[in-house]
Amino acid sequence: xxxxxxxxxxxxxxxxxxxxxxxxxxxxxxxxxxxxxxxxxxxxxxxxxxxxxxxxxxxxxxxxxxxxxxxxxxxxxxxxxxxxxxxxxxxxxxxxxxxxxxxxxxxxxxxxxxxxxxxxxxxxxxxxxxxxxxxxxxxxxxxxxxxxxxxxxxxxxxxxxxxxxxxxxxxxxxxxxxxxxxxxxxxxxxxxxxxxxxxxxxxxxxxxxxxxxxxxxxxxxxxxxxxxxxxxxxxxxxxxxxxxxxxxxxxxxxxxxxxxxxxxxxxxxxxxxxxxxxxxxxxxxxxxxxxxxxxxxxxxxxxxxxxxxxxxxxxxx
Numbered sequence: 292x293x294x295x296x297x298x299x300x301x302x303x304x305x306x307x308x309x310x311x312x313x314x315x316x317x318x319x320x321x322x323x324x325x326x327x328x329x330x331x332x333x334x335x336x337x338x339x340x341x342x343x344x345x346x347x348x349x350x351x352x353x354x355x356x357x358x359x360x361x362x363x364x365x366x367x368x369x370x371x372x373x374x375x376x377x378x379x380x381x382x383x384x385x386x387x388x389x390x391x392x393x394x395x396x397x398x399x400x401x402x403x404x405x406x407x408x409x410x411x412x413x414x415x416x417x418x419x420x421x422x423x424x425x426x427x428x429x430x431x432x433x434x435x436x437x438x439x440x441x442x443x444x445x446x447x448x449x450x451x452x453x454x455x456x457x458x459x460x461x462x463x464x465x466x467x468x469x470x471x472x473x474x475x476x477x478x479x480x481x482x483x484x485x486x487x488x489x490x491x492x493x494x495x496x497x498x499x500x501x502x503x504x505x506x507x508x509x510x511x512x513x514x515x516x517x518x519x520x521x522x523x524x525x526x527x528x529x530x531x532x533x534x535x536x537x538x539x540x541x542x543x544x545x546x547x548x549x550x551x552x553x554x555x556x557x558x559x560x561x562x563x564x565x566x567x568x569x570x571x572x573x574x575x576x577x578x579x580x581x582x583x584x585x586x587x588x589x590x591x592x593x594x595x596x597x598x599x600x601x602x603x604x605x606x607x608x
Contacts, residue, residue, distance in 0.1 A: 297374040297604065298374065298565070299374065299586040300555070301589060302379070302498055303558065305378050308555075308557075310360075314350055317350050317359070317360075348381075348384075352389065354397075357398035362402045365410045366409075368412055371564045372566060373565060374413060377415050377416070377590060378415075379417045380395075380396065381420065382399070382432065383428050383431040392431060396439065396442075404441070416441050417444040417471075421449035422451065422454070429445075429461045432445055433464065444471035444495075445462070446474045446498065455491050456491050462493050463493065466493055475499055476492075477503050497513070497521065499523060499527070500521070501540055501541075504547065510549070514550075517550055518550070520544060524568055524571055525571070526556035536571045550588075552589050553565070553568050569582070587600040
């Protein structure tokens with residue numbers, strides 16, 4: 292594969308990027324049976340993924356757990372060629388589980404600050420909340436987001452069979468507060484979930500969005516509005532939403548003139564890296580630069596950061 296330019300990584304969940312070796316050590320320290328059977332195989336269903344992901348999350352208990360995985364996350368991102376990352380974290384769910392709403396996010400932000408400085412990584416955090424959970428949790432997520440400068444956006448994740456409409460007021464207020472909004476849509480469900488994410492959820496990017504081609508009119512609108520897609524090929528295949536990487540619609544999405552970014556989503560759970568995601572397709576040098584530029588322009592980074600990253604993507608310093 293051609294050398295990958297330094298890129299931005301826009302769709303990756305911190306809890307699903309924890310090193311397996313680290314998870315084992317944390318689980319042992321916290322007296323939890325390590326789920327050694329997890330990772331590296333195709334899930335039997337989306338529900339199977341949720342169950343396995345919950346086992347991983349349960350291992351994280353103490354501030355030092357969250358801090359450590361955030362520092363290591365920064366190291367791993369830089370090793371993969373990432374210059375800037377927007378990492379998703381389900382802060383309110385952890386806080387409710389542990390009886391301290393603010394602790395997990397505070398520990399993660401401290402870890403990202405340390406790791407970002409140590410390894411030279413730019414970062415911001417997206418706080419997600421599950422569509423399956425209560426609107427009250429979404430409000431608590433927004434409350435956390437408004438308290439911390441390191442949080443750039445909020446949004447919905449989880450099972451797309453659950454509608455976004457009940458959460459509309461939360462995301463309207465988030466936009467009014469100056470936060471960005473980005474939802475998962477168009478992965479498990481079809482074009483209707485994308486339409487709802489745009490019109491009701493006020494999303495500025497589409498987490499996944501691979502089903503947009505189901506509706507030509509919607510495809511045209513997403514293209515004309517410049518709504519970026521956060522495409523995660525290996526995850527889509529592992530979760531059963533695409534039969535194989537060879538059949539993944541990423542090239543067709545780009546051919547339709549859509550703004551496409553390449554991402555990992557749940558890298559440790561499916562044993563992938565961002566380099567692997569780019570290497571799965573036969574890109575020319577010009578196409579790699581286009582994808583690198585798209586990852587930067589689609590980000591929520593400030594103008595100075597974008598200018599620096601774009602220069603690097605173009606072969607500058």
